[in-house]
Amino acid sequence: KTQVEQSPQSLVVRQGENCVLQCNYSVTPDNHLRWFKQDTGKGLVSLTVLVHENDKTSNGRYSATLDKDAKHSTLHITATLLDDTATYICVVGDRGSALGRLHFGAGTQLIVIP
Amino acid sequence: DMKVTQMPRYLIKRMGENVLLECGQDMSHETMYWYRQDPGLGLQLIYISYDVDSNSEGDIPKGYRVSRKKREHFSLILDSAKTNQTSVYFCASSLRENSDYTFGSGTRLLVI
Numbered sequence: 309k310t311q312v313e314q315s316p317q318s319l320v321v322r323q324g325e326n327c328v329l330q331c332n333y334s335v336t337p338d339n340h341l342r343w344f345k346q347d348t349g350k351g352l353v354s355l356t357v358l359v360h361e362n363d364k365t366s367n368g369r370y371s372a373t374l375d376k377d378a379k380h381s382t383l384h385i386t387a388t389l390l391d392d393t394a395t396y397i398c399v400v401g402d403r404g405s406a407l408g409r410l411h412f413g414a415g416t417q418l419i420v421i422p
Numbered sequence: 423d424m425k426v427t428q429m430p431r432y433l434i435k436r437m438g439e440n441v442l443l444e445c446g447q448d449m450s451h452e453t454m455y456w457y458r459q460d461p462g463l464g465l466q467l468i469y470i471s472y473d474v475d476s477n478s479e480g481d482i483p484k485g486y487r488v489s490r491k492k493r494e495h496f497s498l499i500l501d502s503a504k505t506n507q508t509s510v511y512f513c514a515s516s517l518r519e520n521s522d523y524t525f526g527s528g529t530r531l532l533v534i
Contacts, residue, residue, distance in 0.1 A: 310464070312464060344525075349527075349528070350527050350528070351426070351512060351525035351526050351527045351528055352465075352512070352523075352525040354522070354523065397464070399464075409467065410465075410467070410523070411464070412457075412464030412465040412466075413464050414462055414463055414464050415464075
């Protein structure tokens, strides 16, 4: 059973619009949660990491929240650019070290059109 | 620039052939991973290596084996490739006590 569910599966927005990507998970324990960006044909690049209950992070136009009680995270992208077109992957780590396992969502495919 | 390098980027093999995927990192990371990514699924862990000659099975090790003779290099081997091993394979590395991960750009393997 998939332990990390992302929605929507795909999303099309116009350049300049904002968007919100959702991640729900059932991983236990949930030590940390990362959002990755994967450009087509490329590897995963980390955008942000959330660790604590009710964490909020900001990285330029990307901001994220984590609600550990609800096991839910959101990734907000403001003023989207064409280069934001990519797959965004939510990953939950069950430990705080490399000895832990990462649980990957299938990703949300974001397409930004002019 | 710290990075994980995978070779080759693209590979086509016939069913039954042996396959060698190579991965290198220049960050002296102790821990390295092999994942595969299939459409509609999250990345799945094949093998994890904690250091030289210290390898453990991941969630889907069947049909694969690995080799780590140097800290900076981690190989994935498919003995007698099968068509269901067609996938994109990602290598990653991390520090032992740090949850930061660096991913390679992937190897696209087609088994026909």
